[in-house]
Amino acid sequence: MTHHSKTDVLIVGGGLAGLSLAGYLQRQEYEPTIIEQATEWRGSGYGIGLWEDGLAVLDELGLLDAAHKRAADPNGFEIRASGGEVLTRTSLSPEQTLLLVIHRADLHAALRENVPSDWIRMGTSPEHINEHADGVTVTFDDGTTEVFDLVIGADGIHSVVRSQCFDDWSKREYDTYVWSLWAQQDVDVGQDMVSVWGPGSEGFVARVGDRVGFNLAARLDSPPNPPGREELRAQAETIGWQLPALLDGTDDEPFFDRVRDVTCDTWHTDRIALLGDAAHAVHPISGMGASLALQDARVLAQELATSRSDHLSKALTRFESRRRPDAARVKRMARVEATVTFLESKYLRRLRNGVVKQTPLFDMFIKRQATE
Incomplete structure (x- = not known):
């Protein structure tokens, strides 16, 4: 069964990066399709620290208050030695929210509130992704096929989009x-x-x-x-x-x-792009993975908003050039932090x-x- 979807954008992965991008695209009158391999949303995951860049995205999406209700605004950050001796403590300004600590599932729930539920197809994954001059043909695991102008791989560290559509990448364990x-x-x-x-x-x-x-x-x-x-x-x-x-x-x-972490020589083709952990997963010691993903969504949406539909490749090139230095900096910092x-x-x-x-x-x- 084959039909052409009226939806221009397919987002593969309903995690933090994919939902953030969908929230931005909704404001630009896109109606993206989001497919998520899981059959239901999980309640497990890491505790996440959101710094200024991540908080700015939530604020733009109108979700900062919703996240704040589910999060903690710490008084400071302590380092203790084994056994509990305090080595150092840094106070955080009580007048300004510089950091929120939130469970990944709670942040995910806040982002879902911003996306129409009928945009999301649970228990669905791409079996084949074929890029051509006029679009990207995607065959799903139920045998159906649709054509999209743009496919975004926001499907995390084990990205199917990355595996199918990109060659020069590595995943380090x-x-x-x-x-x-x-x-x-x-x-x-x-x-x-x-x-x-x-x-x-x-x-x-x-x-x-x-x-x-x-x-x-x-x-x-x-x-x-x-x-x-x-x-x-x-x-x-x-x-x-x-x-x-x-x-x-x-x-x-x-x-x-x-x-694990991921390194990709390129994050995009003419009509396919990688977002968040799919492009540049970093060691979680950095505490910056979520903020990187949210900023990726913000910048990609900005580039798509200022580009004509026949210039998608240029928009994706600008997106990568803007985001790659930040991801590389965090990755270097994370490796130093892990060593120490x-x-x-x-x-x-x-x-x-x-x-x-x-x-x-x-x-x-x-x-x-x-x-x-």
């Missing part, structure tokens, strides 16, 4: 694994975001209302069997502070994944902790992060 739990708890973790550094590991904790978000990442010689709760317990006990108590406070199954954070040597950890405790380097880093 780290020896680092991450767990995330969000649960209602009365464990005292304060009102700051807290990063606790263990041997080759990090615990990240933040309170959002009556829930506590708890991410833990650790370097391991071999992957545990998902969801690896026994290994999570062992890592939490090694890091210490309040992490074991947070595990005691919930029987929920943790979100579990391996840390996941030290295993006792001597190097002691040296690092001393530098953080005795110098203003971390304070300078956080203030730069909050304003770039």
Whole structure:
């Protein structure tokens, strides 16, 4: 069965990047089709820090208040050594929201409110994508075929669009694994975001209302069997502070994944473009992956708004040229952060902790992060 859709744009992937782009395109009188491989929206995922660039996108989409109701505005950012000793603390301005901490599922729910539900097809993925001079023919997994002017791959780190339509890319797998739990708890973790550094590991904790978000990442010689709760317990006990108590406070199954990043030599063809993690997934230690994805959506929408329909390739070229430097900067920064954070040597950890405790380097880093 073949028919030509009246919809010009296909967005593959209903995650943060895809929904943000749809929100912008709606204002430009597009009616994009969004396809999502999952049959239902998941409630799991990381705790996310949204800095200024990400907050600006939510504000433009009219969703900042909705996100704020689901998020925490931390008083500061603490770094603690294994066991709980405070190495340094940076205060965040109470007069200005520089950072929001939010569960990915809550941010996703806020973005969904901005997109008509009949634009979204759940449980659908592309089987074949064929680009030609007049458009892009997409065959879906139910056997139907449609033609679009533009296809956007916003389908994450395991992108089907990237795999089918691009050659010069690589996906790097780290020896680092991450767990995330969000649960209602009365464990005292304060009102700051807290990063606790263990041997080759990090615990990240933040309170959002009556829930506590708890991410833990650790370097391991071999992957545990998902969801690896026994290994999570062992890592939490090694890091210490309040992490074991947070595990005691919930029987929920943790979100579990391996840390990966993606590098693509190009993010676009004449009629196909990659967005967010599909183009440039970064190590989550940066805390910038969501903000990068939201900014990608903003810039792509800007370029499409100022381009004629017969100049799509030029719009995609400008989009990539504007966004690639920012993604490359975050990727470099993330690799440095991961090297510093996941030290295993006792001597190097002691040296690092001393530098953080005795110098203003971390304070300078956080203030730069909050304003770039």
